[in-house]
Amino acid sequence: MDSVLNDTFVWFAGLLxxxxxxxxxxxxxxxxxxxxxxxxxxATILLLSTxxxxxxxxxxxxxxxxxxxxxxxxxxxxxxxxxDLMKLVTKELITPIGADIIPYxxxxxxxxxxxxxxxxxMPFAPTFIGADINVGVLYTVSxxxxxxxxxxxxxxxxxxxxxxxxxxxxxxxxxxxxVPMVLALVIPVLLASSMGMSSIVEAxxxxxxxIFLAPVAAFVFFVSSIAEVGRAPFDLLEAESEIVAGFHxxxxxxxxxxxxxxEFLHAFTISALFATLFLGGWQGPYAEIYPVLGLxxxxxxxxLVYFVVIWIRASFPRFRIDQINSLNWKMxxxxxxxxxxxxxxxxxxxxxxxxxxxxxxxxxxxILIVIILVSLRLYASAARKAQAQKDELAIPVxxxxxxx
Amino acid sequence: MxxxxxxxxxxxxxxxxxxxxxxxSPSMVHAALWLILTLGCVAVLFVLLNAGFLAVVQVxxxxxxxxxxxxxxxxxxxxxxxxDATQVTKTWWAAILxxxxxxxxxxxxxxxxxxxxxxxxxxxxxxxxxxxxxxxSLVDVNRYILPFEVASILLLVALIGxxxxxxPLKIREKESGD
Numbered sequence: 001m002d003s004v005l006n007d008t009f010v011w012f013a014g015l016l017x018x019x020x021x022x023x024x025x026x027x028x029x030x031x032x033x034x035x036x037x038x039x040x041x042x043a044t045i046l047l048l049s050t051x052x053x054x055x056x057x058x059x060x061x062x063x064x065x066x067x068x069x070x071x072x073x074x075x076x077x078x079x080x081x082x083x084d085l086m087k088l089v090t091k092e093l094i095t096p097i098g099a100d101i102i103p104y105x106x107x108x109x110x111x112x113x114x115x116x117x118x119x120x121x122m123p124f125a126p127t128f129i130g131a132d133i134n135v136g137v138l139y140t141v142s143x144x145x146x147x148x149x150x151x152x153x154x155x156x157x158x159x160x161x162x163x164x165x166x167x168x169x170x171x172x173x174x175x176x177x178x179v180p181m182v183l184a185l186v187i188p189v190l191l192a193s194s195m196g197m198s199s200i201v202e203a204x205x206x207x208x209x210x211i212f213l214a215p216v217a218a219f220v221f222f223v224s225s226i227a228e229v230g231r232a233p234f235d236l237l238e239a240e241s242e243i244v245a246g247f248h249x250x251x252x253x254x255x256x257x258x259x260x261x262x263e264f265l266h267a268f269t270i271s272a273l274f275a276t277l278f279l280g281g282w283q284g285p286y287a288e289i290y291p292v293l294g295l296x297x298x299x300x301x302x303x304l305v306y307f308v309v310i311w312i313r314a315s316f317p318r319f320r321i322d323q324i325n326s327l328n329w330k331m332x333x334x335x336x337x338x339x340x341x342x343x344x345x346x347x348x349x350x351x352x353x354x355x356x357x358x359x360x361x362x363x364x365x366x367i368l369i370v371i372i373l374v375s376l377r378l379y380a381s382a383a384r385k386a387q388a389q390k391d392e393l394a395i396p397v398x399x400x401x402x403x404x
Numbered sequence: 405m406x407x408x409x410x411x412x413x414x415x416x417x418x419x420x421x422x423x424x425x426x427x428x429s430p431s432m433v434h435a436a437l438w439l440i441l442t443l444g445c446v447a448v449l450f451v452l453l454n455a456g457f458l459a460v461v462q463v464x465x466x467x468x469x470x471x472x473x474x475x476x477x478x479x480x481x482x483x484x485x486x487x488d489a490t491q492v493t494k495t496w497w498a499a500i501l502x503x504x505x506x507x508x509x510x511x512x513x514x515x516x517x518x519x520x521x522x523x524x525x526x527x528x529x530x531x532x533x534x535x536x537x538x539x540x541s542l543v544d545v546n547r548y549i550l551p552f553e554v555a556s557i558l559l560l561v562a563l564i565g566x567x568x569x570x571x572p573l574k575i576r577e578k579e580s581g582d
Contacts, residue, residue, distance in 0.1 A: 028407060100433075141460075148468065
């Protein structure tokens with residue numbers, strides 16, 4: 001019983017392996033089989049968890065907007081999502097005339113696959129991780145590219161102008177926000193000196209979470225990952241008032257449901273990524289001894305971040321496309337570049353001179369924040385001056401002061 | 405046959421078929437999608453070779469890049485979405501001539517320069533150490549620093565060039581006028 005508590009996940013995997021090998025299956029086939037079973041179970045649990053996620057999100061948004069939210073089906077409306085799913089399943093699957101059949105049907109699959117795929121490298125607990133590959137961080141980025149591709153395909157193949165516009169906005173936004181997101185990801189990699197997800201979590205033991213060491217990078221990652229999954233206030237690839245529903249306008253029934261599930265799960269996934277990379281993942285008191293506790297800490301941290309994501313969604317109005325692009329290229333990307341330079345120099349100094357790591361990084365971040373604020377202030381005054389000049393020129397000739 | 409060999413055969417077959425479809429598909433968008441499948445299969449082959457880093461980079465770089473390429477295809481070419489576009493242009497013989505000449509020149513080059521066959525020193529392919537070595541070899545004076553920097557300058561030139569092309573006409577005239 002002691003081994004069950006200490007190493008629940010290893011114990012369970014060993015049990016399954018023994019069972020399969022006792023059936024007379026060769027060892028390497030058992031490995032493949034176990035991996036397949038693991039992937040199936042993980043994906044199913046994730047997709048089922050969207051029932052709770054969608055309900056929680058609707059409930060929280062409703063509270064923020066001074067409404068009650070779903071409250072009819074089941075206790076507190078928990079079963080509302082099940083009812084919605086039933087409705088979606090019974091709807092007809094419509095394929096528009098002139099649609100490109102194979103990409104059209106492939107797109108919802110890719111959208112869901114890209115989200116679920118990220119969880120393969122997510123360390124839930126010390127001994128509970130799908131695949132501890134040594135390039136885990138880069139893997140999450142490349143799987144995200146497949147999600148972009150799914151949205152692109154949906155827009156391209158629907159034979160609808162609004163869908164195509166939605167897909168074009170995707171390129172303008174998701175691909176450009178990938179730049180600061182990847183740059184911000186470099187900093188946890190640099191601090192942990194590894195790209196493996198579980199080594200990054202292990203490097204954050206004893207509350208040396210990377211959000212304390214690199215708050216600027218954490219902020220950049222948080223903002224750009226919200227943009228990357230296309231959530232409010234960055235949800236203009238499906239802005240209802242402008243392009244009806246964007247890339248998924250021609251999808252109905254369960255195919256629309258898959259995009260819907262992908263969107264909600266994606267928001268939860270970036271929360272989990274943030275918790276892993278910056279909040280120490282499963283780290284917490286006694287997590288090393290009882291891995292189950294690690295899973296609990298991981299879920300608590302993820303839920304907290306998820307709450308903030310929902311909070312932001314309920315609070316901010318949608319950006320315009322030019323605001324989104326200038327926010328990215330003129331603000332977030334330079335900040336991310338600056339954060340990398342500061343973090344790299346500080347980390348090297350810490351290693352060479354033996355300074356206190358936390359104090360050194362805190363000082364560097366304070367300097368960085370001051371530089372950002374000062375340059376923002378300078379930019380604002382320059383912009384104000386330019387605007388004043390423009391206003392002066394706009395005065396009609398009769399009222400203008402005589403030119404010398 | 406082991407599972408590894410079966411996987412390799414299936415993936416390699418898909419890669420070859422998809423590569424053929426890239427050049428024979430009448431629709432440009434479809435050709436780009438087949439190209440994605442080909443490159444995805446190449447990524448799987450990298451995984452089978454234990455080169456996880458290269459596989460992940462392959463997916464990250466190429467699939468994103470092709471998503472952009474599809475957009476450019478749609479915006480810049482006529483009848484990009486149509487199925488009945490003709491596969492050959494009037495100057496197909498000139499294209500064959502150029503391709504054949506290039507191929508012959510490359511073969512000649514490889515036979516004339518003997519040290520190309522030797523190839524650069526292989527990196528040791530074990531986990532974390534592999535990544536460290538890859539990073540260090542890119543900034544090592546004795547190894548790949550020259551190609552690495554040349555590639556960086558090439559990208560920088562492309563970046564500056566595209567900004568210059570994209571600048572509004574007024575700003576360009578003002579800057580060249582002063």
